[in-house]
Amino acid sequence: MDRLETTCFRLGLSSGTTSLARDTTHLGFARVSSLRSAQMDWQGQKGAEIVMQIMLVVFAIAGLGIGYTIGSFPTMMLTYAGGVVLTALITVPNWPFFNRRPLKWLDPSEAERHPKPQVNVAAASKKKAPKHK
Amino acid sequence: MHSFAYRLNTLLTFSLLLLAVLCGAASFLDAFNSPLAASSSHVQASAQVLKVNRFRRQLNGADEVGLTFNVSLDVQPLFTWNTKQVFVFLAAEYETPKNALNQISLWDHIILDKDQAKFQTKVTTKYPLIDQGSNLRGRKVDLILHWHVMPKTGRMIRDKLHLSDFHLPEAYT
Numbered sequence: 001m002d003r004l005e006t007t008c009f010r011l012g013l014s015s016g017t018t019s020l021a022r023d024t025t026h027l028g029f030a031r032v033s034s035l036r037s038a039q040m041d042w043q044g045q046k047g048a049e050i051v052m053q054i055m056l057v058v059f060a061i062a063g064l065g066i067g068y069t070i071g072s073f074p075t076m077m078l079t080y081a082g083g084v085v086l087t088a089l090i091t092v093p094n095w096p097f098f099n100r101r102p103l104k105w106l107d108p109s110e111a112e113r114h115p116k117p118q119v120n121v122a123a124a125s126k127k128k129a130p131k132h133k
Numbered sequence: 134m135h136s137f138a139y140r141l142n143t144l145l146t147f148s149l150l151l152l153a154v155l156c157g158a159a160s161f162l163d164a165f166n167s168p169l170a171a172s173s174s175h176v177q178a179s180a181q182v183l184k185v186n187r188f189r190r191q192l193n194g195a196d197e198v199g200l201t202f203n204v205s206l207d208v209q210p211l212f213t214w215n216t217k218q219v220f221v222f223l224a225a226e227y228e229t230p231k232n233a234l235n236q237i238s239l240w241d242h243i244i245l246d247k248d249q250a251k252f253q254t255k256v257t258t259k260y261p262l263i264d265q266g267s268n269l270r271g272r273k274v275d276l277i278l279h280w281h282v283m284p285k286t287g288r289m290i291r292d293k294l295h296l297s298d299f300h301l302p303e304a305y306t
Contacts, residue, residue: 045135052144060151064158071214073159073285080155084148092140 044098052091059083160287163215178206180223180276180296186257188269188306196269198262198301200239202276205253211282211290212247219244220281223296227275229268236277237262271303 040048059080067076180202187199204223211219222241229235239258244250262269275298282290 039135048140049143052140053147056144056148056151060155064155067159067214068162073214076155076159080152084144087148088141088144092137092144094137 040094040098041100041102043101048091048098052087055087055090056084059087156286159215160284163213163284163287174210176206176208176210176278176280176292176294178204178208178278178294178296180204180278182276182299183255185302185306187261188302190267190305191263194267196264196267198269199258200262201255201257202239203253203255204240206278207251208244208280209247209250211280212250215284215287217283217285219250220283222279224277224279224293225262225274226277227269227272229264229266229272231266231268235264269301270305272301273298274301 060083063076063079063083066079067073182200182202184201185198186201187197189197191197202223206221208219208221220241220243222238224236224238226234226236238260239262240256241259262274276296277293278296279291279293282292284290
């Protein structure tokens with residue numbers, strides 16, 4: 001976890017970790033809820049969003065259909081409420097199966113071999129050349 | 134979708150939006166009535182005036198009438214899966230030289246359940262028939278049953294049915 005963070009910091013990228021997760025790690029509370037501090041990878045986030053939308057719409061339609069045919073308004077509401085709770089349990093916490101395809105960040109030794117291009121040096125050298133001549 | 138709180142927020146707002154859509158759909162489907170409606174499709178009711186209890190002129194010059202009447206009604210067709218209660222009231226309507234239409238509620242009742250929606254009863258006027266003035270002697274009065282169907286979600290449906298009419302006596306009793 002630390003190596004990932006330092007690599008991202010060097011490349012100038014944010015790893016997406018919230019500051020809260022960082023603080024809880026320092027305080028040693030990371031063990032309490034690894035489902036909060038562990039993150040979903042990008043493919044997992046997309047999957048969670050699609051699953052959430054589809055499940056909610058399906059439960060809404062199912063609730064309406066069941067309630068209408070039975071003729072019971074509370075049945076519709078309870079079916080939909082149950083569906084919302086089930087969807088929340090599946091898509092909201094950071095389950096491990098949403099983290100199966102993590103991005104492979106660049107190795108730190110590889111990153112050092114290719115330094116970031118310095119734009120100022122090129123401009124300064126272009127300026128200096130005419131003066132010398 | 135990168136954190137627990139973000140996904141929770143998205144879930145809650147989207148589920149509330151779908152809840153609003155569900156309630157709108159329930160109200161919309163209400164217009165086509167429940168598919169399990171077994172009884173007749175129209176409201177049936179009748180009312181007859183049995184006796185004029187009181188017909189006098191108040192001190193401020195207004196006529197006042199108290200009646201006893203027989204009411205039988207069957208509003209079971211109005212109940213759907215989206216109905217919370219049905220409010221019925223019996224209104225006396227008549228015309229005077231001063232007002233083109235006078236409507237006075239004589240009796241009302243709240244019906245909570247389909248089983249309670251078919252009954253007949255003999256009642257006296259809950260609210261006295263008080264005129265704006267002194268125009269009721271010998272007046273022809275129509276009895277009209279109004280009802281408000283109040284849904285669990287959605288719009289309220291209002292309708293009425295003309296039941297019968299009667300004539301008030303020529304002189305005060």
